[in-house]
Amino acid sequence: MRKKGLFCFLLMLAMVANGQPRKYLGGDISLLPSYEQAGTVYRDFDGKPIEPLAFFKKMGWNAIRVRLFVNPEYAPQEHKEEGVCQDLKYALNLSKRVKDAGFDLLLDIHYSDYWADPSKQTIPHLWENVKPESLSDSVYAYTSRVLSSFKAKGVVPDMIQVGNEITFGMLWPVGRIHPMKDDNWSVLCKLLSKGCKACREVCPEAKIVIHTERAGEWDMTRSFYMHLQKYCLDYDIIGLSYYPMWHNSVKNLGTTLNNLESTFPGKEVMIVETAAYYSHENDKWATGPDQYAEFYPISLAGQASFVRELMNELSNHKNVTGVFWWFPEENACGNDLLPCWLNRGLFDNHTGKALPALKEFRYHSTKS
Incomplete structure (x- = not known):
């Protein structure tokens, strides 16, 4: 153990000396406290009960993503049933636990107040009557308040996402844009710049992530970040969602990553959301058992195959500095927390056991 620890320490020193940024492996575990409160038991590959954060650490994870909504009490019931509950207190408590765990x-x-994604970017309830020209001030004040609350508890984020999946803008209709058109970019970039300004002021050491969800469409991705460059937005990391069922093949993702490296050479790239199905059981959105099986079978082996191929591809790109699995903590064993299942997590919904894909979710040491 001492030799291994010394080797890792020397490797980290060498990476710093060579100017190589740290690589992150982790997941968005924002619903974990709710599962634990429901009495959910997580198990390792052999069925032995485990503490999730300790287990993730054992699997080589070094980073965790936590989502935050403005006031989720105003979320529609259907979204509350999907796990929308992460207010400031919830997110801060989970984040403190994450940081305390190393x-x-x-x-x-x-x-x-609820999901911000390609189909909706809804202005929070408490901001509905804010004048459009003042909305950026609300973004600044809210971001500053949130980060100051985190710092007051000794919890300083290492990375901060200003917005979630914003290829078509945020705070609709005020900040809505189309990535291939030039309309309304000054408004969106003012909203983003105020959020980024708050991050720089309150957490100057944190890296800022701007997150989009068109990794399979290079023209859209390029146009979006070129517009940010035109308006001189101050951020550090290009964050992408990549799901094979919606964003094309892993090979196609590789092309996007190559293009990002040549077009935006000063930016790190992170896959801040990824996942793939292993089943469609109790899935109200699925039209059949083989939906989204274009690239991988909807099975445990298919999910593991996707992860293996993805991690191999990411290890080939020096500009990629992180990857996060979305909703790895899904685990319906012994609880009815959610009325239906997504079946894209890394634990079996029947047994609570870790799935084979989790073993594949790692960087290849020869390349990273």
Whole structure:
């Protein structure tokens, strides 16, 4: 153990000396406290009960992503049933636990009371009557208040997402854009710049992530970040969602990553969300058992195959400095926390046992 620890320490020194940024491996575990409160038991590959954060650490994870909504009590019931509950107190308590366990923290700020994604970027209830020209001030004040609350508790994020999946903008309709058009970018970039300004002021050591969800469409991805460059937005990391069922093949992702490296050579790239199905059981959104099986079978082996191929590809790109599994903590064993299942987590919904894909979710040491 001493030799291994010394080797890791020397490797870290060598990476710093060579100017190589740290690589992150982790997941967004934002619903974990709710599962634990429901009495959910997590198990390792052999069925032995485990403490999730300790187990993730054992599996080589070094970072955790936590989402934050403005006021989730105003979320529609359907979204509350999907796990929307992460208010400031919830996110702060989970983040403190994450940092105390030795993980780096990626704080994902949704500027909404519920999901901010490609289909909706809803202005928070308490901001509905704010004048459009003053909305950026609300973003600044809210971001500053959140980060100051974190710092007051000794919890400083290492990375901060200003917005979630914002290829088409945020705080609709005020900050809505189309990535391939030039309309309304000054408004969106003012909103983003105020959020980034708060991050720089309150947490100057944290890296800022701008997150989009069109990793399979290079033209859109390029146009979005070129517009940010035109408006001189101050951020550090290009964050991407990549799901094979919506964003094309891993090979296609590799092309996007190559293009990002040549087009934006000063930016790190992180896959801040990824996942793949292993089943469609109790899945109200699925149209059949083989939906989304274009690239991988909907099975445990198919999910593991996806992870293996993804991690091999990411290890080939020096600009990629992180990857986060979305909702790895899904575990319906012994609880009815959610009325239906997504079946994209890393634990079996029947037994609570860790799935084979989790063994594949690691960087290949010869390349990273």
